[in-house]
Amino acid sequence: MYIIRTEIINTKKSRILFDNGIECICCRPEIRKFDLEADKEITEDAYLELMKDYVGKRAKKKAMELLIRSDKTEKELRDKLKRECFPEFIIDETMAFLHSYHYINEDNHLETYIRYHGKGKSRIYLKQELKRKGFDREKIGYYLEEYHDEKEELRYLIKKKGADIGKMSPKEIEKLCMQLYRKGFSQSDIRKEIFHYPE
Template sequence: MILTKIEQIDKKRYRIYIEEEFQLLLYVTDIRKHKLEEQMEITPEELEKIYKDIVLRRAKMKAMLLLKSMDYSEKGLRDKLAKLYYPQKAINDALEYVIGYGYIDDERYARNYVRYKKDTQSRKQIEFTLQQKGVCKEYITIAFEEEYSNESNALVRAIIKKIGSLERIEELTVDEKRKVGAYLYRKGFSSQEIHEYISF
């Protein structure tokens, strides 16, 4: 196997291509230690050792570090590791590792997200965000069944955020009420729910 390219990403990190395929993410110290250079031959055993000892170990550690600071969906963590230039194989193996230990669980993530956001966002907003984060519809449905009662709290909070208090609704002109209604509609609340609080 031929090391076809060493591509610098930043001051410290390099992409290593084997047979034109991105295989390793290494630091300059790793390259020096293993005496890697373009067009050199590398055995499958050497490649596997560097991958397991350096790349995969770092990908696992980075995944754990990210999960320590906040919860991620599977897709969210994949995307984050990809942005940090880890090769796809390392991302897959690191995800398999953290999923195997239960550190990532999209069903649990969806429940926690709904519980945390239900008083400040509409159901539509929450659903859309969870879908963007790669959570499947089944888990989203389960999360709403378990954690979400109604949109009343979220709607009241959105109104207060926009105009200061519920009492101020009566002081608004018809035009101002329409603007507040349009704002709430854009936030994902239905016309029926909005009209329970604001009539115009």
Template sequence: MLVIELEELDKKRIRVLLEDGESFVLYRGEVKNYSIREGEDLPPAQYGEIRSEVLTKRAKKRAMHLLEKMDRTEAQLRAKLKQGFYPEDIVDEAIAYVKSCRYLDDARYAENYVQGQKGRKSQRRIYMDLLGKGIPKSLITQALEEGYQAGQEQELILKWVQKKGYSSSKADLKEKQKMYQSLLRKGFHSDDILHVLDYLT
């Protein structure tokens, strides 16, 4: 495999670019130890050793470290590892490893997120948040169904309008429309908003 470029990322790390478009990052000392030079071939046996003994182990360790700092979704962890220029198949292997250790679990992440946010955000807002974090739709739906009971959305709306000092008996049409639009932007369903504004305030 021909090495077409050695790109210095910083004082310690060098990105090795190969002729097939793949690349990986090594420390400067590792590049020297493996005698990797621009314009020269990287022997298959040596490349295999770098992948298995250096990159794969490092990717797994990096994944563990990232999850120790904070809980992440699979999509978030995958993006972080790709920033380190790990080859795609090595990223897959690192992801599989932390999953097998149960350090990475999108279903658990979704459940915890719902429990932590349901008293402050609407179901729709939580759904969009989790979707943006790369959680599969099926897991989001499951977490919301298990995390919410009937009427909880209306309770949250009521809590919000009371905090704002809204009263249907005192509010005119303009104030009601303003409150309605505000709650709609927060992701609450129209039927729940109208029920609270008309009957519970």
């Protein structure tokens, strides 16, 4: 196996491209130990050692650091590791490792996220947010049904805005209605809450 290209990132790291198409970032001690220079050959054993004992361990450490800071979905972790130039097979191995120790628990994460980050958010808005984070669509629907009260969040948002409906002009009320509608709440729920229309 040959090293096709090396690219210095900074004084401590370089990006290495191997002739099997794998690209990764290596640190100075690894570069010295394995003599990672362009147009040089690396044995299969040395390559596997580099990937397992250095690149692989660094990926696991990075993923653990991210999880210590805050809960992450598998998609968020994968995206972050990709941006750090970890090879796909290393990312797969890292995810398998995290799942084996239950470090990724997306059910708990989803419930917690809805409870603590769903305040004042419509179901539509929150659903889009959760999809972007990579949660399973079916689970999103289930947990929103269980832990998100659309009308309660609408009341919370109106209160948060400090809106005193009795003292607002029709124009101000209409502006408030439009703000709430743009946040994803339905017009019927908004008007029921503001004008106390019957259910």
